[in-house]
Amino acid sequence: MAEKPAVVVPEDYLRNIEKKVEDLKALMEVSAIISSTLDFNNLMTLVMEKAKDVMDAEACSILLYNRDTKKLEFEVAICKEDSTTDILKKKVTLGMGQGIAGWVAENLKPLIVKDVKADSRFSEEADKQTGFTTRSLIAVPLVGRSGLIGVAEILNPKKKDFFSGYDGEMFQALCRQVAIAIENAQFHKESIERERLRQELEIASALQRSFLPESPIFKKGNVMVSAVNISAAKVGGDIYDFIEPVEGKAGVFIGDVSGKGVSAALYMAKIISDFRYIAHKVDSTAVVLNRLNTILSQAPRGMFLTAIYIIADxxxxxxxxxxxxxxxxxxxxxxxxRVMSVPSGPPLGILPMDYPTVAMSLKGGDRLILLTDGVFEAKNKEGQRIGFENIVGFVKRHKDEEQLVQMVIEHVNDFSKGMERADDITMVEVKWSAI
Amino acid sequence: MEIEIVDYKGANVVVLSGDIDMYSSPILRKQLMLLIDKKVPLLLIDFKAVSYIDSSGIATFVEGLKGMMSYGGRLKLLGIPEGIMEIFNFSKLDRVFEIYGNIDDAFNN
Structure with missing residues (x-):
């Protein structure tokens, strides 16, 4: 049998094939790293270290796009000096269009820059801060399902003057994986954060409820007061309270703390404690609000309280x-x-103020309906708010109904069906039963 | 919400658009506090393109107002749309803030 002729393969060709096989292996390793951890910081460092090795480069970095500030911020930088990431994180941000990374982010196009000195887009800021000298680089936009995530850069090839087109393709393939990894890690971080927040809000809601009166019904003499309070998932900081400030008087308080969430619930708890302390043995609604106003003027972050305080004989x-x-x-x-828009002052905790007092008298069968803004600011699926006038119209049509407050709540719930309740709903009804 | 800070005859004007709510007000707060920490004497807030403000948003301006009052600065709101003005009237916040129709009135008064 005749021997097969020997196939001569050029050495260059073989080396090229070997390099490509090595690169594919590296890509697979990166893929394995990405699926092995959701720890964002760890992941970024591992992936970029691998990228630096594969690309045989002196340094590499990732800048993340901050959607709030619309700027690129350094997340990871890997080079000889360990302190580089800290310096860049603290001192360098790039606007859209600023520097090569900013250009890549703005145009969503990768860029191979053979000589940065010859490129007017290059910003020297990062080099100045770190002492590193950039010669040549590849910058690739990191794009996920929700748009721009950031920019990855690889700097200074070790064994040649500049990166080749093939290097660019390889780095882009790596960056596609990096973009997916960042998005997955961010999603994971957000879902943990969401769960933590949900648990905190549940505690805040329980805390808020624990400070409300034990029974939603209060009866003293001819006065019958009842309240309905439905807390929103985000906790709106609504307050109501019934007390007997002095013998023969019933005090009815309703309020709404600015803001939502844990801070609103904590502040509500403080306010209700202050109110109970101040209102005890004081037979003047204005004095109670004035004192509460003074205490609340020290509130953090501009927090305030809208409130009505009624003392009934x-x-x-x-x-x-x-x-x-x-x-x-x-x-x-x-x-x-009647819509009672009586002379009043601004919310408590903003300015020093003398709150006015208004006097009125109830007759047999009279009712007062007090509410918080969560009632009339409820939204429907179309994003429309139910509005104060709508609530007034509903009350007018059903004013003789015994279960009026419950009916208003159902009316609001019907309007905002399918929507998460955005704010607490509180209604307090004062009934005068004497003839 | 979008925030843009522009200059008007040497005064800082914070031009806002969209919803100012519990999600966006921390970002607004950061920007306002940067200016207030510098003790700017006058800060104009342009509300023309604001579609909604909740109590967290109002609290942000209350904090800004208190901060500016501490060094004699003035915070002025301008161009408040009708729907939002109702909230200010309803809660008597029109007695707390200096409110003007347009930028010239806000600047000159």
Whole structure:
């Protein structure tokens, strides 16, 4: 049998094939690293170290796009000096279009720069801060499902003057994996954060409930007060309270703390404690609000409280009312519904203020409906708010119903069906039962 | 929410658009506090393109107002759309903030 002729393969060709096989192996290793951990910082360092080795480069870095500031911020930088990442993280950010990374981010196109000195887009800021000298680089945009994530750069090939087109393709293939990894890690981090927040809000909601009166019904003499409070998932900081400040008087308090979440719940707890302390043995709604206003003026972050405080004589039906920036209340009397926008002051905790007191008198069968803004700011699926006028109209149509408050709540729930409740809903009803 | 800070005759104007709510107000707070920490004497807030503000947003301006009052600075709101003005009137916040129709009135008064 004749021998097969020997195939002569040029050595260069073989080396090229070997290099490509090595690169494919590296890509697979990167893929394995990516699926092995969701620890964002660890992952970025591992992947970029691998990228630096594969590309046989002196340094590499990742800048992440901050959607709030619309700037690129250094996340990882790997080179000889370990301190480089810290320096870059603290001192260097790039705007869109600024420097080569900024250009790549803005145009969403990769770039191979053979000589940075000859490229007017190059920003020397990072080099100045770190003492590193950039000669040549590849910059690739990291793009995920939700758009720009950041920019990856690889700097200074060790054994040649500049990167080749093949290097560019290889780095792009790596960066596609990096983009997926960052997105997955961010999603993982966000889902942990969401769960932590949900648990905190649950505690805040329980805390808020624990500070409300044990029973939602309060009866003293001819006054009957009842309340409905439905807490939003995000906890809106609504307050109500019933007390007997002095013998023969019933005190009814409703309020709404600015903001939402844990801070609103904690602040609500502080306010209700302050209110109970201040209102005890004080027969003046204005004095109570003035004192509360002084205490709350030290509130952090501009937090404030809108409130109504009513003191009712349980024998005569005479009322004294002070209002601090709270929505009007409704007075059902003589077969009509009156919107009571009485002289009042701004919310508590903002400015030094003397709150006015308004006097009125209830007759047999009269009802007052007090509410917080969560009632009329409820949104439907189309994004429309139900509005104060709508609530007033509903109350007018059903003013004689015994279960009026419950009906208003159902009306609001129907309107915002399918929507997460954005704010607490609180309604307090004061009924005068004497003839 | 979008925040843009522009100059008007040497005064800082914070031009806002979109919803100012519990999600966006921390970003707004950061920007306002940067200016207030520098003790700017006058800060104008342009509300023309604001679609909604909740109590977290209002608290951010209350904090800004208190901060500026401590060194005699003035915070002025301008161009508040009708729907948002109702919230300010409803809660008597129109007595707390200096409110103007347009930038010239806000700057000159």
């Amino acid at each position: 349980i024998i005569t039906g005479d009322l004294h009312i002070s209002v601090a920036g709270h929505p009007p209340f409704l007075w059902i009397t003589d077969g009509e519904v």
